[in-house]
Amino acid sequence: MKRYFLLFPVLLWACGGQDSQQAQTETPATETASAVHASTLVFLDKSLSVNANKAFVTQKYTKAINELVQSGIQNAGDEVEVWLLHENTAKGKALELTAHSEMGSTEGMSPTDIEAAKTTYDLSLQKERTGFAKQIVDQLEIPNDSKSNQQTDIRASLDAINQKVSEGYSVKAYFFSDMVESMKEAGRRDFHRTPPASSTEAELWAKSDAKTILGKYPNLPKASIRMVLPFEPTASSKINNPAISEYWKVLFKELGVGSV
Structure with a gap:
């Protein structure tokens, strides 16, 4: 009997330990991970070098805006921010739009009621998308008559991207x-005065500039960036300097941007 009573607490401890370990193992599996919402940042150039009222530009930009809103707004909590690119981009936030349409619980519903609820949800979400796209296009059409249109601080947009991530x-x-970055301060680029003469020069400049700001934007590798240029396919290299686009592609990649 002594041997029995000595073993019994040990067996209880062992069983209790297994239950405790199992509970600890199972707990994370039963927790629901919070949804990751999408944030789409739209940067509209409001400097003198871009005329968004040209028919080709308006058509191209409107199409791209509709597409990005359609793909970016999928669930409640997804958002679109609009920033204006000019001399003071850091303070250029113009819009912050967040989707609120929710499907809600369908527990206990019949298949017919579930289908009706889904249709109502889809219509509500699409209405929000349409409204968002219209507000962005409206911002596109508003002229910038202030002195801030004399320069373009594109690099300042990296702060907004980094913050959102x-x-x-x-x-x-x-x-x-x-x-076309155009900042007159020391250590900045003014592509109006001195654009890169070739893709090779653009790459050298981009890598040099990246070294000076590397580490300021640690979250950029988790973001993706797309440039929507206002140029027709037949535009000459004098109008659409490919070396400028190359500069930004290299700079973004040097800073670790996930997709360009």
Whole structure:
């Protein structure tokens, strides 16, 4: 009997330990991970070098805006931010739009009622998308008559992108711009005065500039960036300097941007 009573607490401890370990193992599996919402950042160039009222530009930009809203707004909590690119881009946020349409619980519903609820949800979400796209296009058409149109601080947009990723969003950024950075301060680029003469020079400049700001934007590798240029396919290299686009592609990649 002594041997029995000595073993019994040990057996209880062992069983209790297994239950405890099992509970600890199972707990994470039963937790529901919070959804990652999408944040679409739209940067509209409001400097003198871009005329968004040209028929080709309006058509191209409107189409791209409709597409990005359609793909970026999928669930409640997904958002679109609109920023204006000019001399003071850092303070250029113009719109912040968040989707609120929710499907809701369908527990206990018949298949017919579930289908009706889904249709209602889809219509509500599409209505929000349509409204968002219209507001962005409206921003596109508003002229910038202030002195801020004399320069374009594209690099300042990186702060907004980096910040959004840090908030836990899945971030896609779209630049509706000719990408002509034009800042007169020391250590900045003014592509109006001195554009890169070749892709090779653009690459050298981009890598050099990236070294000076590397580490400031640790979250950029989790973002994707797309440039929507305002040029017709037949535009000459004098109008659409491919070396400028190359500069930004290299700079973004050097800073670790996930997709360009």
